[in-house]
Amino acid sequence: MKKVESRGGRRSARAGAGAAGWAVSALLVWAVAVMAAASAGVESGGRVGESAPPRVVILGDSLTAGYGVDPGQAFPARLQSWIREAGFPHEVVNAGVSGDTTAGGLRRLNWILRRPAEVLLIELGGNDGLRGLAPDSTRSNLVSIIGAARAKYPGVRVVLAGMQMPPNMGETYRAAYEGVFPSVAREQNAVLIPHLLEGVGGRPELNLPDLIHPTPEGHAVVASNVWKVLKPVLEVRDPAR
Numbered sequence: 153m154k155k156v157e158s159r160g161g162r163r164s165a166r167a168g169a170g171a172a173g174w175a176v177s178a179l180l181v182w183a184v185a186v187m188a189a190a191s192a193g194v195e196s197g198g199r200v201g202e203s204a205p206p207r208v209v210i211l212g213d214s215l216t217a218g219y220g221v222d223p224g225q226a227f228p229a230r231l232q233s234w235i236r237e238a239g240f241p242h243e244v245v246n247a248g249v250s251g252d253t254t255a256g257g258l259r260r261l262n263w264i265l266r267r268p269a270e271v272l273l274i275e276l277g278g279n280d281g282l283r284g285l286a287p288d289s290t291r292s293n294l295v296s297i298i299g300a301a302r303a304k305y306p307g308v309r310v311v312l313a314g315m316q317m318p319p320n321m322g323e324t325y326r327a328a329y330e331g332v333f334p335s336v337a338r339e340q341n342a343v344l345i346p347h348l349l350e351g352v353g354g355r356p357e358l359n360l361p362d363l364i365h366p367t368p369e370g371h372a373v374v375a376s377n378v379w380k381v382l383k384p385v386l387e388v389r390d391p392a393r
């Protein structure tokens with residue numbers, strides 16, 4: 153009886169030792185995997201010891217989102233291609249939401265800027281105008297967006313896309329609305345794209361049937377309008393370019 157108990161005790165001890173050994177081995181495997189991942193620079197959401205590429209965040213509406221066209225044909229995607237071809241390291245973030253207004257952009261800005269942005273390109277205000285919202289409200293929201301972005305990332309550079317309204321909105325409203333963008337850019341020390349839809353607005357061959365949203369060819373023109381202004385902004389990061 154004692155002999156059986158002794159064997160059972162030894163078996164239990166061996167089982168306990170085996171379990172402990174397995175746990176230690178598993179811990180060692182885990183530790184080796186973690187160290188290997190660290191040495192390879194792999195980490196969730198990025199690479200250890202490797203800075204993330206600088207970001208160009210485009211906060212916009214359906215024009216940025218690429219309503220009615222393939223996302224790869226919208227102007228943000230075209231800008232990304234040109235940025236790479238020019239040798240810049242920047243990553244373009246398409247933060248366009250169809251139907252968005254300046255008020256909507258202000259509400260979601262904090263979420264959009266969870267990660268740092270080197271450049272914030274604001275393409276908002278078109279829907280404000282089409283809805284007949286007060287230009288002073290658009291102005292206030294744009295100023296608040298710029299202020300909030302700089303409070304979060306003091307070094308962020310701001311590019312503001314100028315908008316225009318069709319004649320049917322009335323000359324008084326149209327003049328007041330269109331004056332908002334250069335005024336805000338000047339007062340807030342932002343870089344202005346004088347007219348985002350220059351060469352596109354009012355041209356049926358470059359717009360979808362709604363005559364509001366560009367075709368792929370229209371987006372190519374829009375991208376060119378943006379690139380003329382954005383490229384010098386990116387070059388400031390590396391004066392030697």
